Amino acid sequence: MDKYYMGIDVGSVSTNIILMDEEKKVHYKKYFRTQGKPIEILKEGINNLVEEIGEVEILGVGATGSGRYLANIIVGADIVKNEITAHAVAGLNFNPHIRTIIEIGGQDSKIVIIRDGIVVDFAMNTVCAAGTGSFLDRQAARLGIDISDFGSLALKSKSPVRIAGRCAVFAESDMIHKQQLGHNQYDIAKGLCDALVRNYLSNVGKGKEILEPILFQGGVAANIGIKKAFEEALNMDVIVPDNYDVMGAIGAAILAQEEMKNKRKTNFRGFEILNMDYKVKGFECNGCSNKCEVVEIREKDKVLARYGDKCGKWSSLIGDNSIKLA
Amino acid sequence: MSIKVGIPRGMFYFDYYFLWKNFFNNLGVDVITSPKTNKDILNKGVELCVDEACLPIKIYHGHVDYLKDKVDYIFIPKMTSIHKKEYCCPKHIGLPDMIKNNIRNLPPLIDTEINLKKSHKNIKSSVFHIGKHFKKNSKTIAEAFQKAYRQYQEYIEMTTSKIIPIDINTKYKELSYITNVKKENYGRRIMVLGHSYNIYDYYINMDLISKLNKRRFDVVTAEMVKENRSREYAARLPKRMFWTHGQRIVGSAFALIEEKSISGIVYVSAFGCGLDSVLIDLIERKAKENRIPFTLLTLDEQTGEAGINTRVEAFIDMLEWRNRDEIDLSTHG
């Protein structure tokens, strides 16, 4: 039976699962929409995996992304890491000389600055969505363009329009305005790419020393219009790795491989999880005026996890304190 | 029944509660505070306050609203200046005016101006103005304040002798801003910077200090650096820092950066904070020059704890990664 490490990245927009061998070669990768039901998607993802390559031996599991703790509860992970570290690990594995990682996903964007193979600085977008994938998705829909054509359309632009992009709401109303003025789709598409890049550089990238080689990863890296806009704005080359869309999951798998060097048995709960029935229940705690919304995950009669309470009254009830969801 | 004065648990509470409370008590007045910030207080504050204001100002509105039916007076001094030739934030100065215009059916406010811009002696007239509500004799008022001030100085002594202000709960129960902090020495420390009302209100910052302690880091804050030391370092800025909070935050940061006694800096800032937009820039530059890692947590009422956790965890990973690498290098070399 083939032996693999599994990497899982549960984000708010997408859930990615990969399998990687001892040589860190990726054998399986799958991308799912999280659609606000991460548990079902995780089960579906594992199911998909079994159907495609049959049952394999899992040597270790790494979980990352904003839903990393949930992935840990459902699948059983050997290491649970934040997505910034996971992305850096994967980027360094792709090219050990890398000095900058630009990562733009569905709901958030990051920059990681690396020197001599060490993360020395990083930043994430603050409260604004104007520099993320979902912003582009929405605007593409508004323009009636398929998101996968968006980049190539932008490349055809000869005189891009300027779209104010500091805030998604402003950018959207400005784009509609420009549309009404009769600008063509190419120029508006390019204008949006430029706005996203400008916003990224002046928000996430502000004050960061961006040096080559630069890696561009995350779902938005598929968009050649954005890649081009980055290259123009920075006047530098930008590299998009083959597995740009699952770098977080790859990083998690690599971290799991490292973790397993000092461990004998993986925490992976096995492929049986497919047949398990998870019940999720939410309730409002009336213990104090915080009125926390507590979520409880049960497998049959066993409470797997409780989270959402600020004081720890519920989450600490189930013995294992380490399972605490954000 | 004695008179009750309400002190909202927000803004300057975290700096001066102790001074004020003792002053009022010494005058024979009961002091009532609002509870620690919670969801109801936050929601109420967001509802009452203008949208453009920063999170701590909104939360303060919630605290005032909580107290308004429970006390005879609410104490919201107009904090114009707390040091000679220096200022507080414009929103601190306008705070009682904002409250009066935003909240209906308030009990009488004690909104005496504290303005030490021209001279520190001006505190006297402010103290009398406040005390006059309760006692006629100016000597009684002065004595009540002097006694409170001595108690307050004891507290300042303690914070600067390496006890996190929030750790003092064992001695002064009412100052237990955060209760679940262990006092332990991990031998490595992170500086948590920002306005006192952001770093000691654990609802606002989602209990950042506990998160750092859990990852085995000691925490040092601006309040723990002696004032004269902060001022000495702040004086190195090319222009006189005219905000007292700026003096404290920038000066303490510069001091610890230059003596290289911290592994990193986490700056907690409320979205839209005007002072922070200046202070962060100055500190981040200094940290960069001295290769001290720096990260910024920006908070508003929509901030999710997941995002904060990711940032904090990634920051600590980065510190440990660096550290490990340095050890590796030395063993190889």
Place this chain on the structure above:
Amino acid sequence: MKLTFPHMGNVYIAAKAFFEELGQEVIPPPRNSKKTLEIGTKYAQETICLPLKIMIGNFVESIERGADTILLTGSCGPCRFGYYSVLENNILKDMGYRVRFIVLDPIGEGVDKLKKNVYQLFNAQNIKDVLEAAKIGWQLIKKADYITDLSNRKRAYAINSYEVDLIMDNYFKEVEKTFGAKEMMELMDSTIDKLNRVKIKQNFSPIRIGLIGEIYTVIEPFVNLELERKLGHMGVLVEKSLTPTIWVEHHVKAFPFGSKLERLKHELAKPYLKTAVGGHGLETVGSAIYYAQKGFDGAIQLLPLNCMPEIVAKSILPNVSKDYSFPIMTLIIDEMTGEAGYMTRIEAFMDLIKRKRRTVANG
């Protein structure tokens, strides 16, 4: 020394002529444009207020034209403006520019430093030279403001309001070609002459709006998206609560007591806001009441995103509005160049005011 300074409405017109007259080489920045703003947002920290961003753009564009010295007025709190010079110096250093800053800080920061700076700038040997120079400067400022006011008045009353724009655009173009105070005065006089010849409507009483709020956004037309012109074309008479003239009268001419007008506004604001809160927060509240009492139809508050003093003022204005039954709208000014949403708000506000006028007239 090749001197430049940030744009702030029409101040550059007076400043250019004034310093040329004193024998300084002056390189005013090109008029504010999208490019100015783009440079500013790219290099300034994201969270800082808008005026700093525009200023960075101004400085870079001036330096590219050869300027090596930047003149800036200072302050010492509590508004962020007081720390601009330090932040700006850092940003320009990051970009690799080496320039000198001359910051005119208030007298409280040291008389000698201010004196030294002023003497150098004014090419003055003694106090007499300084006063002599100041007189010319004052004349220029007053006249430049007079032209701005006149153009606003004419625009509201003009049969063809765009005629005013043509005259003003031409004036701005000609400004760059003049040298020294004499030529500038001549240009100003001929512009006034042209404005006075614009044909105006008879028996017309325009809506009167007071523009209140943060000084930079009130004075600088690029930043407030040419609000004066927009309102003027709608037949609205605009009066600004703050102009360079008002500022100089209050801070320099009547120092240290302050001008009568500003003191009046402070008094008016007192029941709502007891003390100054930095910037022009107190003036904003006072001006709103001042315009209400003078029978204006409404006021528009300009608030650059995150401006601390104006946020305090904004909290208070709804009560002023209610007590005086005086419509006040707040426009938050950010770096968005999209005008659609902005125009919608202004038009809706004007409709509201017109409706109010009709009900009052009928009722």
